[in-house]
Amino acid sequence: AQSVSQHNHHVILSEAASLELGCNYSYGGTVNLFWYVQYPGQHLQLLLKYFSGDPLVKGIKGFEAEFIKSKFSFNLRKPSVQWSDTAEYFCAVNSGASGNTGKLIFGQGTTLQVKP
Amino acid sequence: EAQVTQNPRYLITVTGKKLTVTCSQNMNHEYMSWYRQDPGLGLRQIYYSMNVEVTDKGDVPEGYKVSRKEKRNFPLILESPSPNQTSLYFCASSLRSGTSGINEQFFGPGTRLTVL
Numbered sequence: 122a123q124s125v126s127q128h129n130h131h132v133i134l135s136e137a138a139s140l141e142l143g144c145n146y147s148y149g150g151t152v153n154l155f156w157y158v159q160y161p162g163q164h165l166q167l168l169l170k171y172f173s174g175d176p177l178v179k180g181i182k183g184f185e186a187e188f189i190k191s192k193f194s195f196n197l198r199k200p201s202v203q204w205s206d207t208a209e210y211f212c213a214v215n216s217g218a219s220g221n222t223g224k225l226i227f228g229q230g231t232t233l234q235v236k237p
Numbered sequence: 238e239a240q241v242t243q244n245p246r247y248l249i250t251v252t253g254k255k256l257t258v259t260c261s262q263n264m265n266h267e268y269m270s271w272y273r274q275d276p277g278l279g280l281r282q283i284y285y286s287m288n289v290e291v292t293d294k295g296d297v298p299e300g301y302k303v304s305r306k307e308k309r310n311f312p313l314i315l316e317s318p319s320p321n322q323t324s325l326y327f328c329a330s331s332l333r334s335g336t337s338g339i340n341e342q343f344f345g346p347g348t349r350l351t352v353l
Contacts, residue, residue: 125279155341164327165280165344172340211279223268223287223331224295225342227279 123148125214127228134202135236142197142231144212154195155213155225156186165211171195182206204237239264241345243328249351250318258313258348260328268331269311270342273297273324280327286311287333318352325349 128143146152156168169180176188186197195212212228241262250256262269270285272295282295286305300322302314311330315322326349329342 130277153340157344164346167341167343170341213280222293223270223285223333223342224282225270225272225280225329227272227281229277229279 123214123226125212125226125228127210127212127231129231130229131232131234133234133236136204137201138235140197140199140202140206140233142210142212142233144195144197144228146193146195146212146214146226148193148214148216148226150216153215154186154188155215156180156184156195156197157211157213159209159211159230161208168197168210202233202235204235206233207235208233239343241328241330241343243326243345243348245348246346247349249353251353252319253317256315256318256350258315258326258328258350260311260313260345261309262311262328262330262343263309264330264332264343265308266330266343267308267333268342269305270295270329270331271301271303271311271313272327272329274327274347275324283313283326315350318350320352323350323352 124147126145154171157165158168159165171178171188179185184199210231213225215225244259267288271283272280274280281297284303286292328345331342
């Protein structure tokens with residue numbers, strides 16, 4: 122079955138520390154990959170996405186992610202976190218094939234707490 | 238402003254009392270979907286709709302119904318709510334692409350439902 126695994130459930134960092142959140146997926150075909158962020162009390166917002174092309178994608182707010190096909194991974198990175206990055210982060214995958222159902226498979230989420 | 242709206246945002250109800258959560262998008266998206274978010278489980282798809290009058294089950298459809306009579310609206314209906322449907326619900330919408338299928342999904346603000 123298709124699945125997405127996020128390695129860390131809860132991460133605590135100090136401001137200016139570097140961030141890397143792991144995401145591995147299990148899916149046999151072409152994939153679209155996403156990272157969404159959910160700030161406290163708010164809805165999900167797209168941080169970045171990968172459909173094809175350059176495997177290093179840049180998103181909003183200084184985030185980037187690297188797609189490594191051989192490792193089925195799509196890790197999220199930020200060189201220097203800020204207190205305002207405190208949020209829950211979700212990795213998600215769906216089929217990249219034409220005619221797919223669009224269903225997003227989400228990881229369990231990683232709660233990031235940044236200490237000022 | 239392009240957005241997905243949901244109503245109500247918060248709802249407390251009792252077991253067995255039928256309720257409807259509305260979802261509307263103003264982006265002319267063909268695809269709409271409902272997810273529920275539970276701690277430690279991420280988001281799971283309940284139902285989706287590829288276009289008007291076309292709906293199908295997601296991963297957790299039991300106890301829910303949907304309809305898609307108009308392109309912009311995709312209500313979620315709980316005919317006889319039970320306490321295990323207490324959750325945070327998100328509606329999402331997306332364009333369809335001929336090449337990569339369903340693209341990034343835009344999420345509504347969420348509806349927090351408590352069933353007593």
